Amino acid sequence: MQRAVNMVAQLGLRLQALPLALGRPLSCAQTKILGCDRVKLMESLVVGDIAELRPNQGTLSLFTNEAGGILDDLIVTSTSEGYLYVVSNAGCRDKDLALMQDKVRELQNEGSDVSLEVVDNALLALQGPTAAQVLQAGVADDLRKLPFMTSAVMEVFGVSGCRVTRCGYTGEDGVEISVPAAAAVHLATALLENPEVKLAGLAARDSLRLEAGLCLYGSDIDEHTTPVEGSLSWTLGKRRRAAVDFPGASVIVAQLKGKVQRRRVGLMCEGAPMRAHSPILNTEGTVIGTVTSGCPSPCLKKNVAMGYVPYEYSRPGTPLLVEVRRKQQMAVVSKMPFVTTNYYTLK
Amino acid sequence: MALPVVWSALAGPCLPWPWGLTSSALLSEGKFTDKHEWIPTKNGIETVGISNFAQEALGDVVYCSLPEVGTKLNKQDEFGALESEKATSELYSPLSGEVTEINEALAENPGLVNKSCYEDGCLIKIALSNPAELDELMSEEACEKYIKSIEE
Numbered sequence: 001m002q003r004a005v006n007m008v009a010q011l012g013l014r015l016q017a018l019p020l021a022l023g024r025p026l027s028c029a030q031t032k033i034l035g036c037d038r039v040k041l042m043e044s045l046v047v048g049d050i051a052e053l054r055p056n057q058g059t060l061s062l063f064t065n066e067a068g069g070i071l072d073d074l075i076v077t078s079t080s081e082g083y084l085y086v087v088s089n090a091g092c093r094d095k096d097l098a099l100m101q102d103k104v105r106e107l108q109n110e111g112s113d114v115s116l117e118v119v120d121n122a123l124l125a126l127q128g129p130t131a132a133q134v135l136q137a138g139v140a141d142d143l144r145k146l147p148f149m150t151s152a153v154m155e156v157f158g159v160s161g162c163r164v165t166r167c168g169y170t171g172e173d174g175v176e177i178s179v180p181a182a183a184a185v186h187l188a189t190a191l192l193e194n195p196e197v198k199l200a201g202l203a204a205r206d207s208l209r210l211e212a213g214l215c216l217y218g219s220d221i222d223e224h225t226t227p228v229e230g231s232l233s234w235t236l237g238k239r240r241r242a243a244v245d246f247p248g249a250s251v252i253v254a255q256l257k258g259k260v261q262r263r264r265v266g267l268m269c270e271g272a273p274m275r276a277h278s279p280i281l282n283t284e285g286t287v288i289g290t291v292t293s294g295c296p297s298p299c300l301k302k303n304v305a306m307g308y309v310p311y312e313y314s315r316p317g318t319p320l321l322v323e324v325r326r327k328q329q330m331a332v333v334s335k336m337p338f339v340t341t342n343y344y345t346l347k
Numbered sequence: 348m349a350l351p352v353v354w355s356a357l358a359g360p361c362l363p364w365p366w367g368l369t370s371s372a373l374l375s376e377g378k379f380t381d382k383h384e385w386i387p388t389k390n391g392i393e394t395v396g397i398s399n400f401a402q403e404a405l406g407d408v409v410y411c412s413l414p415e416v417g418t419k420l421n422k423q424d425e426f427g428a429l430e431s432e433k434a435t436s437e438l439y440s441p442l443s444g445e446v447t448e449i450n451e452a453l454a455e456n457p458g459l460v461n462k463s464c465y466e467d468g469c470l471i472k473i474a475l476s477n478p479a480e481l482d483e484l485m486s487e488e489a490c491e492k493y494i495k496s497i498e499e
Contacts, residue, residue: 203406203433271410272412272428272430272435273410273430273435296410296432325412325435
């Protein structure tokens, strides 16, 4: 399996024509937040410094609840078209939509200028070292000027009104293309015309995101994990930490100041792959935690995983045991990403 | 994921490792389970592996978890697992008996299961305790029909 996956198709519900080898009809939900008070709305729900985003810059952020638990992870982009563009997990679609709609109503009742629009587009992910080169053939914009975590609207292979964001879920350079549902099959077909490009399914995507150390909501993070436990403290905006003004902030900021009880870590081992729910033990044989996701790493030819362990076991290099099929295997806490990422940053 | 088809290829006790089986002759005499296991029918010792259908469905095998020699198995007992990128697939014994050998080559080279599922990539050998069980298995033809029926 090649590390450089050239295309992962994440198709909209309407696109029955393309093979649903992915097993799930929809991976991402896309939403627009409009109005002068769109940043105020977003900041009332997420942990990040959204006001500080430059035009067309995006960031990974988290919806949190009052207990400090993560409701979903999402990408928020401040577009130069005058709206916030939000991509979140389709698995949390109803929950996230209700969250955002309730807050819109609340703010509107207070006289704020804000509204929400569900975007009925498909999202195609084109990922890999040659993704930009492949895409450049079909767009007029110079993609060298679209660095990691920036976004632009452009015509792509003849389909107008596509939003191209330089981001992804693989650790490689690449883009996610938001395309009107009716044109998605045409666009996917056009991309696949290039022999460099291949379709890839969820197992391939999962191995890539794991190698890149990226969380899967519902597996590695959920409503019972805080951003600090999830090793996602970097998503907490500097201003927001000081202001303690996001849902669950008092719990979360306290964890930043003090010690957190458990942490999400990377694990590596040889032998049988570690999978979700495998127990993690210390070298004395006491169960101390659980694996939340894992797979064989095609790149490293070892097994990689993520899991939660008590803070005192979370340092990279710490030897541990993981129980796989009733046998205990040696494992070691490892830094993530497991495989060096290749994001296109202008540095 | 329950692995479809483990075949049991009979190698007589006098045949040396590696699994020097003449696959075409053996295949035609082979017996299959609905879990895709095949067994060339011969004397008391059966060689067990997974079918081509199974190895394709599984994807690249990265690790084989096999039982210890001497393990006593009943028909349908889980005797190990094959790990691929996608999933862990349990292996179910097509026959009752005692494990007499395991394919040591798979430790270093688990991909043999994909490359040569009927020969170099077979899994274990079992000394049968109930040879009549062989009659409960499918012939190659019946197995192909079965595969077509489940694919629809």
